Amino acid sequence: MASGTGAGPAVVRSVGHVETQHLDLEEPLPLDCGRTLTGVRVAYETYGTLNEARDNVVLVCHALSGDAHAAGEAPAWAVEGTRDGFAAEERDGARGKTLGWWDGMIGPGKAFDTDHFFVVSTNLLGGCKGTTGPSSTDPATGRPYGSDFPVITVADMVRTQRAFLNALGIARLAAVAGGSLGGMQALEWAVTHPDQVDAVIPIASTHALAPQGMAWNAIARESILRDPDWQGGHYHGTGRAPVAGMGVARMVGHVTYLSAPALEGKFGRRLQHGDAVRYTVTEPEFEVESYLRHQADSFVRRFDANTYLYTSRALTYFDLARDHGKGDLARALEAVTARTLLIAFSSDWLYPPTASQQVHDALVANGRSSELHVIDAPYGHDCFLLEEARQTPIIRDFLDTDRLGDKNR
């Protein structure tokens, strides 16, 4: 991966120690639902250096359970891990430190190369990791919003990012990138702010969730709503939270993030205890059962159930064709001028390659610049977090990082 200027191979390093910062938006934030949020706070991290032209900014957008801590190391006590699925275990290995959820992708010499780009990551609107969301204090009541928080959309998340970047004095984005729900935000940026985005990189994402994915999300939300400890969404301060329901929601999510062969390879039908079953309906007998329970238990300790509900609803609503094209995807994408790089994974059945193909085809039909790479990899939707090495050259090539080399140093 030698640069075009003969600078030699890029050195892959970490962005090092980071701390999440916060910024309060001065203006009220109007929302799709018709309501307006005031006093919106945005949690964010940045990596790399903003150049003088202010044209080297890459915005990375996280998925359902992510946060602003996308790269570098934070003290474990400050940020609990937000990697999903198998990736979560990898991060567990970094004792005492918490690596960002896309640390393998963001840093010097990496896919989003902080030697060239100023990478900005925010916690999304409705989140529970520092940005205003259902667990934040409602200025009107002095108590947490709970289910009084307005129902938000992906467009509202982008609107928040736009306002946040204004406050930072950033007008244009060299790129917007993200996986899953993060990729939806990237696509929304391309459609609604075409004059402000040079490139978008939606990974393992879609223009609209397919009915099976909608069903899984509905089941996850039902599981939370049906937990009596949800208490109509006003559980803060009661000493009870819908951890049982959210645990089940998380288990459902987990299995949809992984592929059947990945589960087969990792667990098979191995028993937890010896060679014989213990004849129990209440305790895990198989490793895969124990794994799911463990993942659920660790998730409920670090995540807010209402944020799960609101974010799941937003990604289910997301529908570029309906929202921007009267049902026609090509029409919805007509305004796009950004160069587009789509990456999908062969084993991802939640955000299948066909969805990225549809976006690609519509862009090409519109005469726009689009690249689609389907990576043959076995880990399902989780690939966007795991297959960093194989995404890196594709993204560096697309962003022309090696040619940019000297320009932004």
Next chain:
Amino acid sequence: MASGTGAGPAVVRSVGHVETQHLDLEEPLPLDCGRTLTGVRVAYETYGTLNEARDNVVLVCHALSGDAHAAGEAPAWAVEGTRDGFAAEERDGARGKTLGWWDGMIGPGKAFDTDHFFVVSTNLLGGCKGTTGPSSTDPATGRPYGSDFPVITVADMVRTQRAFLNALGIARLAAVAGGSLGGMQALEWAVTHPDQVDAVIPIASTHALAPQGMAWNAIARESILRDPDWQGGHYHGTGRAPVAGMGVARMVGHVTYLSAPALEGKFGRRLQHGDAVRYTVTEPEFEVESYLRHQADSFVRRFDANTYLYTSRALTYFDLARDHGKGDLARALEAVTARTLLIAFSSDWLYPPTASQQVHDALVANGRSSELHVIDAPYGHDCFLLEEARQTPIIRDFLDTDRLGDKNR
């Protein structure tokens, strides 16, 4: 489909009005777990006539949520529908009457032709439709077993069927057939009673559930166990039952029984109310969301949560290779002498065709008679209930029904 004796085309008729009967086993039933059940009652239905030689008996075995009412019409008040998924809606059409869950497969001129065969269907051990299960009265306490019911296996279900058939004076079976968990019972019969079974027909089934299917079953059970109304399994007589958790369990099951394209074709992303979303996290917005909630609500009215737990556990435990072959499937199947007909469906991702292929390959490697038919059909696991027309000629041909024609009339 004219018979070999020139009798003309088979006429497809219904077995007509049926009523579920009950039989009490006289002997105690020993179980795999080491416990023994006494006073076991078996709910059953029969269709057709037992011939003098008593060699025309076909045992059909039902799946997780089924019952003994496999064919014919029962008054709707007597038996609530037990068809799954899309099939459930078809049956809703028969107002005032409830068709058996395999009515399209059992009857005069049908796949299991009651002009030739005496078809026997029992509710499985652990069930909640007349056969002894967790909601039955524990003779030791006079109260429902609840979670004191012993943990059962597929082998225990077969043991119950064996004892039941003994009471009916039936020594041999011309065939054992069933879909899903019913197919597991058929395979278990072939392995453990090789001298008593002439043929087995496992449909959309497996020798051992794959880890992803194990995960879905674990999630369904967790959802019930985490519902506070489960009350440790002793909810009978409390006026409360874990309907919230079982509803979520049912939703998970539903989605796994259907294929992604089937959901796409049936629901797409159609909204429930007009063209605009209503911005709600608690109410269904999309047709697929409303459908899932409806299916859950109707299921919880007709099914016992503990039966769900026990049956889900039994089908997860089922593992021919581990139980009978020290981990080797061909070895487990060595004892089999029955001719085997395996049917699988291309879109079934819960019990995928590869599982049937593995059984087929192991039987062939053992020099046994096995046929495998993979039917290309879009409805997922539910195909075994829906694709009756395409299974019929395969099964009739395998059972040589037309040649048998006059012999058993």
